[in-house]
Amino acid sequence: MSDIKKMYSTILGDSFPMDMTISFGNQKLVYRKKTWKIKSQDGTIDERGVRYGENPDQEAALYELVNGNLTLGNCHFIEPGNGLVSSIAVEDMLQVGKHPGKINLTDVDNGLNIIKYLMNKPAAVILKHNNPCGAAYGDTLAMAFNRALRCDRIAAFGGAVVLNRPCDKDTAEMLANNYLEVVCAPEFENGSLDILKKSKNLRIIRIGAIDRLSDFEIFRFVDFKSLIDGGIIVQQSAVNSIRSISDLKPAVTTWQGKEYRCERQPTAREIDDMIFGWAVEHGVTSNSVLYVKDGCTVGIGTGEQDRVGVAEIAVHKAYIKYADILCFDAYGIGYADLELTISKGEHNVSEQLAIDSEVRKNQGGIKGSVMISDAFFPFRDGADVGIKQGVSAILQAGGSLRDFETIEACNEILPNVAMMFTGQRSFKH
Secondary structure, three states: OHHHHHHHHOOOOOOOOOEEEEEEOOEEEEEEEOOEEEEOOOOOEEEEOOOOOOOOOOOOOOEEEEEOOOEEOOEEOOOOOOOOHHHOOHHHEEEOOOOOOHHHHHHHHHHHHHHOOOOOOOEEEEEEOOEEEEEEEOOOHHHHHHHHHHHOOOOOOOEEEEEOOOEOHHHHHHHHOOOEEEEEEOOEOOOHHHHHOOOOOOEEEEOHHHHHHHHHOOOEOEEEEEOOOOOEEEEEOOOOOOOOHHHOEEOEEEEOOEEEEOOOOOOHHHHHHHHHHHHHHOOOOOOOEEEEOOOEEEEEEOOOOOHHHHHHHHHHHHHHHHHHHHHHHHHOOOHHHHHHHHHOOOOOHHHHHHHHHHHHHOHHHOOOOEEEEOOOOOOOHHHHHHHHOOOOEEEEOOOOOOHHHHHHHHHHOOOOOEEEEOOOOOOOO
């Protein structure tokens, strides 16, 4: 075990050059490797780059665009010096903790990628391994974080939190009561840092440009994927164009000369959840299915090979997390811990059975939620997973040859399930 701990605590140097130049035709972009002068616990100051890559034995580097400004079709980088993650200065690391590694930075970046579409009211996104495990709106920032946390208290352990408003003391108190790797906000109000800094290893990062994220909403960037033979696939990044009810399309199709149409139109609440859910979907690895309700995620299924499977996984996760939070509310421990304490005689089986009954009754919190699919349902079986759990509405891309089957599935049940199409998919790999 000590060898494993040593492996994770070792800080690698890296072999990457200080400068990197990329030419796109007659446009030249100059990048500089990001390093920070960080004070160690013994008072010495070391110059360090990214801690390590996805694993401790992988070197990594972060580069900031310092000269040039690529314009390529709809791609337009933020002006040099006004960036987000790549512009983090040592002064913005209000507490360094274990200075950031690659996963910390990419988690924050994907959090920004989601929250830029959620800037109209207080919101929080919690990420783990570059996928959101909880995202929510709230009347206050503290409420938004608390709602996001309650989506999946288990996965949030050791996660990264991105906030779209300055962190206040109430929010800081909630953050400090959980083990987190990173907290990122546009600013930290008086008193909040004293609370957060009690966790010595927590990375506290200020990104002032979060306040301007909505201005970046329509910008695309160039996405590079290096191949094992040294080749590179380059693409424009995705942009979420489903931003209001006017961007949604009715669930209507024709099959063998017959028109099929969803009989019930979504309510205002369901429309709001569709817009919210599609924004969160923008940062989830495909194939994915989400369940959202009242501006908050309920279950998040990520990165599966088939759409039925990921819909079922999102249900399974919702049930587990719902049981966990019910147990935590009642007894201050997680559901898994309750099972252990029953075997020790500290709790009894009736308490566990009561939680299980409540989970079944409320169908893991999915009942009445909106099901979000990042692409169309090729068959109705994917939608049926959510419908059987009591979803009230569905948002999906549409465009399958068998859309009529999914429309029939929505119309067969009472009350009818509403459904809308986006006309576009939201894949992320």
